[in-house]
Amino acid sequence: MQTSPANAKILIVEDDPEIGKLLALAVQENGMIATVAEDGHVMNSLMRNNEFDLIILDVMLPGEDGLSICRRVRAERTTPIILLTALGEEIDRIVGLEVGADDYVTKPFSPREVVARIRSLLRRASYGLANTTVQRKLRFEGWQIDPLRRQLHDPSNARVAVTTTEFDLLLAFCRNPGRVITREELLSLTHTGLAGPIERSVDVHISRLRQKIEADPKNPVLLQTVRLGGYMFTASVDQAS
Incomplete structure (x- = not known):
């Protein structure tokens, strides 16, 4: 809601x-x-x-x-x-x-x-609800993320529960695939503002996100850590019909 x-x-x-x-x-x-x-x-x-x-x-x-x-x-x-x-x-x-x-x-x-x-x-x-033109659904590896309804569905189309921060992070990665994003950029891209997590907690949220989207969270393929850089989302992302 x-x-x-x-x-x-x-x-x-x-x-x-x-x-x-x-x-x-x-x-x-x-x-x-x-x-x-x-x-x-x-x-x-x-x-x-x-x-x-x-x-x-x-x-x-x-x-x-x-x-x-x-x-x-x-x-x-x-x-x-x-x-x-x-x-x-x-x-x-x-x-x-x-x-x-x-x-x-x-x-x-x-x-x-x-x-x-x-x-x-x-x-x-509720970020971006007023501007629905940029809220198209995105797909990656069979997954679907819906920015308007703020919902994530797995390849079987089952809805996956994520926190506000986890959703913001995944959406930022889906909108910037193949690019290394620093923790500082993630704080900015996810519009965390005053309630934003400290850098250490960014790592925690990403760890939780991996538990939900990776086949093997201990050896992540989609969401990779870049040494001294940040994180990179390696999946191919396109717009859902």
Whole structure:
């Protein structure tokens, strides 16, 4: 589901009532709709009956933890996910990205920063919808990527769930096949802006992307690393009819 930040529906999964209220207020003050769930069980119930444009998910939750929830949701949906974590070390943030989060915010945080990251992810999720003339479907090795609907289908035509960042990266590669793209260029081409991943996390997102499109992710053929350069997409890409 694609929408503008002005009317976006945000699901906040946070067991601390004060933090939940703080986030909900910040979201509502910026014209978005906030729903708060205190744990994964309540979240599951809400998601069965509602569609949300973005999820803010605390890592430390009672019962099922946020990383497990993130992994489970990502296997079924492409909804952007921002993790809230009190863990400040890079390794913990990278683990969050590896299970499918699009971004993360470390506690204590500024509500203003969270809103800025929400807006950035929502803009990326709907990027280019107004200009449909450049949003033609692209094909490579039997795969099909649809920039307008932001969907990826495998050679059997089954839809493959990808994160906002993974989709942006793959689209950038499909639009620049056979060219070495540096990490800095990828940050620019994917319109990551304020919520953009650090360089290390670009590698993590690409690793996840390889898990989905490569026959052997440990020996990638389509998406190759170029030493001291960046990455290159080797597949032949053409426009789908």
